[in-house]
Structures are given as C-alpha cells and as structure tokens.
Amino acid sequence: MKILLPKSDMILEEGVSEIKDGKLYLYKSGVFKETMYKLSYMIFGDDECYYCHRKLRKEPSQTERKKFFSQISMDHVIPQDFGGPTITDNLRPACTDCNSAKGNMFEDEFREYRKIRQRTASKGKQGRAERRLFKEKILLTQELRRYGNIASLPAEWITEEEIKNVYVNFWLTQPKGSAYQLMFESVKKYNYLMEVATITGNGFLVDGFNAVLISKYYEVPIRAIISENVIYSGFPNEL
Numbered sequence: 001m002k003i004l005l006p007k008s009d010m011i012l013e014e015g016v017s018e019i020k021d022g023k024l025y026l027y028k029s030g031v032f033k034e035t036m037y038k039l040s041y042m043i044f045g046d047d048e049c050y051y052c053h054r055k056l057r058k059e060p061s062q063t064e065r066k067k068f069f070s071q072i073s074m075d076h077v078i079p080q081d082f083g084g085p086t087i088t089d090n091l092r093p094a095c096t097d098c099n100s101a102k103g104n105m106f107e108d109e110f111r112e113y114r115k116i117r118q119r120t121a122s123k124g125k126q127g128r129a130e131r132r133l134f135k136e137k138i139l140l141t142q143e144l145r146r147y148g149n150i151a152s153l154p155a156e157w158i159t160e161e162e163i164k165n166v167y168v169n170f171w172l173t174q175p176k177g178s179a180y181q182l183m184f185e186s187v188k189k190y191n192y193l194m195e196v197a198t199i200t201g202n203g204f205l206v207d208g209f210n211a212v213l214i215s216k217y218y219e220v221p222i223r224a225i226i227s228e229n230v231i232y233s234g235f236p237n238e239l
C-alpha cells in the first residue's frame with residue numbers, strides 16, 4: 001500500500017527524514033513512529049478532535065486548558081490491540097477525552113457509543129443498562145476479531161509476507177518478557193497473530209518487532225503492511 005503523505009516535497013528533519021518525489025525517506029533508525037505522528041498532525045491538523053470536533057491546542061496554557069481546550073492526543077483509529085498500525089492512514093488527532101473513552105472500540109463502534117451516551121445521559125438506571133448492553137455487544141465482536149473471524153484491518157492494507165526475506169534490524173533472540181508472553185498467550189488461545197509487521201518499500205522492518213519475533217519463534221503466520229512509498233536508506237548495521 002501507499003501510506004498517506006503530504007502532497008509536497010519537504011525536509012521534515014535535516015538528516016533524518018524527508019519527503020522527496022512523493023516518497024518518505026528515512027535516514028535514521030527508530031524514527032518511523034515519531035515521523036508518522038508528525039506527518040499525521042501535518043495532514044489532519046492539530047487543532048480539532050476528529051471525533052467530537054472540539055477545538056484543541058497542542059500545548060494549551062493553564063487557562064486555556066481549563067476554559068476552552070482539551071488536550072490533544074493521537075488516536076489509533078483501528079486500535080493497536082487489534083493490530084491497528086502506526087501509519088498516517090490509521091492516526092487521527094483526538095482530544096484525550098475521546099481517545100480514552102474510545103479505548104479498544106473501532107471508529108463506527110465509538111461513534112455509535114457516543115450517540116447512545118448522548119441519548120441516554122439523562123435516563124438514569126435505564127440509560128446505564130443500555131450503555132452496558134452496547135459494551136457487552138462490543139466485547140463479543142472483539143472476541144471474534146481475536147480469532148480472526150472478523151477482519152480488523154482493511155484488506156487493501158495488508159499482504160501475506162515472507163518475513164524471512166525482510167531486513168530485520170535487530171538480533172533475533174528467543175522471545176522473553178511479559179510483552180512477548182502476553183502476545184504468545186493470545187496466539188495460543190486464538191491461534192491468530194493480531195499484530196502486524198510494518199515494512200518499508202525496500203524491505204526494512206520498521207514496526208511490529210515483537211510480532212515478528214513471535215512469528216519466527218513459534219512459527220505462526222504474520223501479516224505485513226508494506227508501505228511502498230516509504231524508503232529506509234540508512235545502513236542496515238546502523239539500525
């Protein structure tokens with residue numbers, strides 16, 4: 001896929017990242033995520049919540065924060081827990097209230113929840129019951145997503161990639177630690193690896209390292225997002 005980029009060429013950070021001929025070039029390792037955040041603010045603006053349209057300030061003063069503005073944050077439209085990648089296409093500036101209320105909901109679910117919340121706000125006990133029912137419905141949907149029975153990512157984003165052909169920019173060791181453990185428990189239970197790998201157009205892994213480790217070590221299939229218009233051009237041993 002081609003990820004969303006600003007239309008015009010520009011240097012984002014001298015010697016680190018630039019947009020040239022419609023492609024994003026990264027000259028340094030470990031900067032993919034922060035570059036995606038930076039680009040998303042450029043593309044979608046940094047002064048309005050994507051969900052409630054509240055006016056936002058990136059760095060509100062004390063008075064602004066109290067009176068008019070909520071703080072800005074970056075929301076993963078498809079939640080990270082469901083493999084939502086950190087690419088511009090999946091990021092939107094949102095107020096911290098919406099971001100935390102949305103949690104692991106998908107966009108349509110959250111928009112529906114907001115409507116229900118508005119409609120039932122003054123209904124007391126009955127309102128609470130209605131909201132609880134909706135959340136239970138969402139939990140069921142999430143369970144199906146974890147089994148891979150409901151696709152969580154748009155089909156046009158992902159490919160089935162042979163990860164062994166990808167330049168992995170770290171030494172592959174045996175997975176350990178709690179993050180790996182959680183991921184592994186999930187793979188064992190659902191027989192499905194939710195997390196995806198993000199790979200540049202020239203084959204460098206820039207995100208989803210844990211998922212690749214799990215995939216290699218336990219031999220479970222992994223899906224990859226190949227961002228054709230992102231090029232890593234540092235040296236592999238610097239990664």
Ligand SMILES: [Zn+2]
Nearest residue numbers: 049052095098
């Ligand atoms: Zn909001």
